[in-house]
Amino acid sequence: MRYNEKELQALSRQPAEKAAEIGMRVPKKGSVVKRRLVKLVVNFLFYFRTDEAEPIGALLLEHCRIAKEEPSGFSISFIEDPDRKYYFECSSEEQCQEWIDALRRASYEFMRRSLIFYRNEIQKMTGKDPLEQYGISEEARFQLNTHQA
């Protein structure tokens, strides 16, 4: 699949929501844990060699599952291949939980669901649609009935 790699590289240089050096193991036969700089920017998780400016790779965090892995680690897998896991080892339980929380909220789809929820709540309380002032109330992506739980 073609993609605009230059823009993705530029994105990897943007301020991160979260960044840390943690151990990472990719789902490849015989792979071992390696120390990586891991950086969360919008709905992408970039991973770098600790001394390099360009990322080795990026993971788009849509339709993924973030699971706790003992001890003090977590994994990322994707819905179409749930056994293929990217493993991460944190230095503490606290750090691990922070990453899990941040990654679970990092997808566009999660934000969309939150927006629909807040819109619905506000509409119930005020009788008014809070999106109207933005002129986006008709957009399909914010409609309650297109939402799939």
Added chain:
Amino acid sequence: MKLNERSLAFYATCDSPADNTGFLYKKGERHTAYHRRWFVLKGNMLFYFEDRDSREPVGVIILEGCTVELCEAAEEFAFAIRFAGARSRTYILAADSQPAMEAWVKALSRASFDYMRLVVRELEQQLEQMRSGGRRRTEPLVPPRRERSLPSSSSKENGCAVWSQESSGLPNGTLPRTSHEGAPRPPPLPPRRKPSLGNSPIPLLASETPFTPGTTTFSQLHDWYGQEILALRREWLESRGQL
């Protein structure tokens, strides 16, 4: 750079709601020929397929940080997706009609993650204030202004082409020509990401974190989802004649 392409392809073709779909003509990179492609916008990813029933996208345009503009092109109803940066590619696309073009420009200029986050945060704050019985807002909300200086010479604001030079940097400034809703306020302009200086791998932490729903909000989220499940279950039981 490695990218989880298989997951991207799945995201493109799964039945999660698309933000816009349709045929567009895409100008080739090297040649002037336009190719008709089936486009699917999901979140901040613009996928394009050879045809409507293709099983895998030909490619994807990652939209974060782009600006969308009408453009002068031989092709009618053309618009451009542009990125900052020296040798960035500009994507020239053309729709079949004026309304289609406008719909695409509108959808694409609001497709960024940043924009979505801004709106969500606004609504979250509104809800918090209403819950805490706080002061009633009588005027429409002004989106929080990001502390960064917008380039004064820029005549284009992220999200839409602004045709006048003055006050082009203000969130509540001139209405762009591409806006067609009768609403009195323009939508909040997506904040422009400031390109970071240098290539150091030292992580820069954003001063803002994504919204952090409070525990009360989470439990309500939980209840809310639960209602849908309860309703579905009730339907199912009824259909089996067990209620």
